[in-house]
């Protein structure tokens with residue numbers, strides 16, 4: 001049964017994260033917005049040393065380490081959503097810089113063998129800060145993932161894969177690829193004629209010859225997060241670094257590699273939604289504080305039709321926020337319960353992406369010039385918000401996924 005109470009163990013972690021958000025993130029939020037390609041070490045070191053990044057480390061096959069004890073393990077993803085939300089309330093760009101497995105770790109968790117999980121994920125709990133990333137998008141392939149042109153061919157002795165291609169917009173690509181003993185999960189085709197059946201994912205460890213970060217993007221928002229373009233030129237990796245089976249087959253069974261890799265998004269899309277909600281809550285909190293300071297407190301004791309226009313807007317913002325958050329909790333609870341959640345993951349992401357875009361714009365509107373000014377963070381939250389409606393499937397793509405699932409259409413039947 002789904003439970004709406006926040007378990008005590010989770011609340012403790014949320015309180016801890018809230019302190020990090022207030023004391024570490026907010027004071028440097030504007031600094032890293034203005035210095036996009038500087039790395040926020042003051043935040044990274046706090047997260048790594050305190051273990052507050054426990055939920056981002058990935059779960060090695062033989063180890064369970066949440067940093068909060070056995071009792072909350074059954075709420076692992078719910079805990080993660082609360083953590084992401086609270087960090088993104090602090091600063092969404094900084095949250096994305098949190099050391100840990102990131103999307104790369106999530107991909108390995110979703111489809112890696114026990115040996116691969118052990119081999120690749122353990123590093124996120126040891127030594128100095130490290131990052132994982134996932135490189136799927138290419139100049140001609142974003143929403144249309146089946147259009148990927150990066151190739152992986154077997155070496156003559158069959159012991160290595162050789163990767164060639166160009167990847168763009170890789171979150172934490174620089175930190176994972178060049179700064180630390182991190183890793184990047186790279187999507188490539190082993191047979192360009194085979195379409196989706198030929199698509200596989202591969203783990204490339206940082207420092208592997210042939211992998212090069214060629215550009216860092218300058219962005220509209222989430223500027224504390226590094227977003228890299230990465231080239232692969234005859235990049236050789238061990239045969240065992242393929243995630244899933246190397247077989248190419250058009251059968252359902254043979255296509256498991258692609259479907260398995262897409263499963264990564266079942267856990268990460270609710271995470272994007274949770275981040276959106278953290279930003280939206282930051283905006284709502286700020287607007288309410290501002291109105292209260294100006295003698296217009298929110299009146300929860302009055303019916304909607306007796307509220308002023310501005311307070312009706314605030315109530316609508318809060319209602320959107322709650323609705324989106326409940327969808328996130330449902331998708332995360334399903335993950336924890338081992339229930340298939342692809343549709344609910346997309347629902348939460350589509351709803352939260354749209355809600356945060358609307359809420360943060362509304363906040364700037366209500367605040368007027370104060371909202372447009374860089375003296376506070378409202379305009380920044382509006383810029384940070386939009387990415388949540390874009391990456392890991394745009395709003396349109398996630399709505400398409402929901403429609404397919406609801407109506408029982410395949411991706412060929414409903415495009």
Ligand SMILES: Cc1cc2nc3c(=O)[nH]c(=O)nc-3n(C[C@H](O)[C@H](O)[C@H](O)COP(=O)(O)OP(=O)(O)OC[C@H]3O[C@@H](n4cnc5c(N)ncnc54)[C@H](O)[C@@H]3O)c2cc1C
Nearest residue numbers: 134135136137141142143169170171391392393394396415
């Ligand atoms: C800051 C940032 C970080 C990112 N991080 C990563 C990362 O870590 N790893 C990674 O692999 N990628 C990453 N991406 C890429 C991101 O996932 C893609 O940009 C996104 O999936 C959209 O793909 P696209 O850019 O090719 O846009 P397109 O697919 O060209 O879409 C353009 C527009 O067309 C719409 N559209 C496309 N197809 C359809 C359809 N069938 N029906 C209706 N509308 C449609 C889209 O919704 C969108 O509005 C990142 C992008 C950004 C901006």
